[in-house]
Amino acid sequence: MVKNTAVGHKKFWHSFRFAAHGIAAAFRSELNMKVHSGLAVIVLAAAAAFRLPLSSWMLLLLAITLVLTAELLNTAIEATIDLVSPEIHPLAKKAKDTAAGAVLLTAVFAVITGIYVFYHPVMDWITSLMS
Numbered sequence: 001m002v003k004n005t006a007v008g009h010k011k012f013w014h015s016f017r018f019a020a021h022g023i024a025a026a027f028r029s030e031l032n033m034k035v036h037s038g039l040a041v042i043v044l045a046a047a048a049a050f051r052l053p054l055s056s057w058m059l060l061l062l063a064i065t066l067v068l069t070a071e072l073l074n075t076a077i078e079a080t081i082d083l084v085s086p087e088i089h090p091l092a093k094k095a096k097d098t099a100a101g102a103v104l105l106t107a108v109f110a111v112i113t114g115i116y117v118f119y120h121p122v123m124d125w126i127t128s129l130m131s
């Protein structure tokens, strides 16, 4: 636990910096992180363009946070497996495939959320274009 002292505060900020470095490193090394982050920016820009309500923004932010968090954990698990089991092993395969499965599940949730949130605004927009 971080103590409420000058040393404790310094440790807290060091931990914060290490965490930020971890996110930046995953972003640099993982293509999936770049793709998911890019999609997140596009989705949030679309949410702004369609002036979606706060509840829709919260759903989108939840979906984006879930996907990026799963991607970070997947990257951490891959790095750990590569460190402890560089040779082929069924348990290494199980760990990597399971972590990738977690990312897939969150991505499916994100797609469903996107459809739920954007369906009516997009349909209304298309209808207004045609009338």
Ligand SMILES: Nc1ncnc2c1ncn2[C@@H]1O[C@H](COP(=O)(O)OP(=O)(O)OP(=O)(O)O)[C@@H](O)[C@H]1O
Residues within 6 Å of the ligand: 030, 031, 032, 078, 085, 086, 087, 088, 089, 090, 092, 093, 096, 097, 100
């Ligand atoms: N040490 C291993 N033992 C057994 N199977 C492995 C091992 N390493 C990787 N694999 C198999 O190969 C697949 C791809 O592994 P890889 O390390 O290339 O990760 P990845 O999921 O393609 O991630 P990325 O390309 O984003 O780093 C894994 O999902 C797993 O099925």
